Amino acid sequence: MLELLDDPIFQSAIAPFLIALAVGLVLRTGAGLAGGVAFALAVLAAVWMIMGLQFTPLNSTRKLILAGAGAFVLGMVLESIWRHRDGRWLQAMLGLGAAAAALWLVWPRLGRLEGMEAGLTAVLAAAYAGLLVPLMNGLQRSPLAQSAAALALGVGTAISAVIGASALLGQLGGAIAAAAGAIAVLLVIRGEFRLGSGFALPMSLLAALIGISAVVYARLPWFALVPLPLIPLMARVPVPASLGRIPRGLLLLAATMLPAAATIATSWSTNGAAGY
């Protein structure tokens, strides 16, 4: 039984899926809290199994976990007190915050790069996170679209990170995908309920920072991440409201998986197959 805790598939897929599903079934779905709490507990459990909960020294991987935790707290606060959760001013501030988190993550690397390369790395990291987080947060009016986008973003990030030579980052991305998948199942079982910023912010920021880490600290080429910000845009593809939740969810998933597939294909063509 204890050996199961060391199994990578259990750590990054089975456990976070089951935990998110169980927590989501238990919590009330009102006030946009259930999605966030289910996601946070699922990812926290995965992080504990994959890398433990030690935070010293504060390396880049631990920074991204802390940033995700901070995003969860911020998201829950926004759910509790802020009415216009996807207003333009708020979205802009969230983008700036995400960009700042990205710079915090890559700072140790920037100091060792030459001028132009350091500047380009900083700009790309900040732009990627600064774009992805508000776009994902802006899907709150359609929970089914948001969960499909989260699942696709998790899958694309996880597989490309593994191809980019980091199984650890791939496992963290997998945990995001698994938790998002469980939330998609919850939406089918319990009907569509608002997932809220408590889900959208940590999910999108973690995915953004994992992708950036895979580029800056592993071997993923930066252009492999370019398709991923298209995922929240593809999630806005109009889907007939007359369809049931499952067909709508599947259509949205198919649309959002296209950019994820493009990222995976780009990573593969550059780095070749994962594993050795």
Add this chain to the structure above:
Amino acid sequence: MHKTILTATMAIAIAPLAAHSAPVSYTVDPSHTYPYFEIDHMGYSMMRGRFNSTEGRIVLDREKNTGSVEITIDAESIDTAHKKRDDHLRSPDFLNTGEYPEITFKSTRVEIDGDEATVEGDLTIAGVTRKVTLDVDRLHCAVNPMSKKEHCGFDASTEINRSDFGVSYMVPAVGDEIEIEIALEAVKD
């Protein structure tokens, strides 16, 4: 006269000792210095690798049988003869060389006993510092007939648990214990 001869004789007798009484500094020769490691790979075999780029300085005080050792290893130079594995070892999963490009060892205590020595010091891997003890043997210093300079060399070994340094990904599937051996040569400054 008698006093002058005695003084001169004593000076001649003391001269060789005086020549060795001061600590002597040697710069590590990167082309003859390689840290090697071996680690259990999932119970199938012992996987071995090395770091291709090392620099540093050693100081030997033969009179007091002590000295110091400072080594800096370029973590990015890890080489296990497989590019994908080397990329993986450089990633955040293991050495995280993008953030921690160097592995360092700085001695805190050196005891020399003939051609053997015990070197205690601080080993830093991936930003974590732990005390380790290197067992040194084959300590040998002589003038190199090709360079005409004095060279010193030794083999040093130790064993660490990588999880002590926070490098714990995939433990226990990939071993926690790592045997380290350093073949080191240095040239007198």
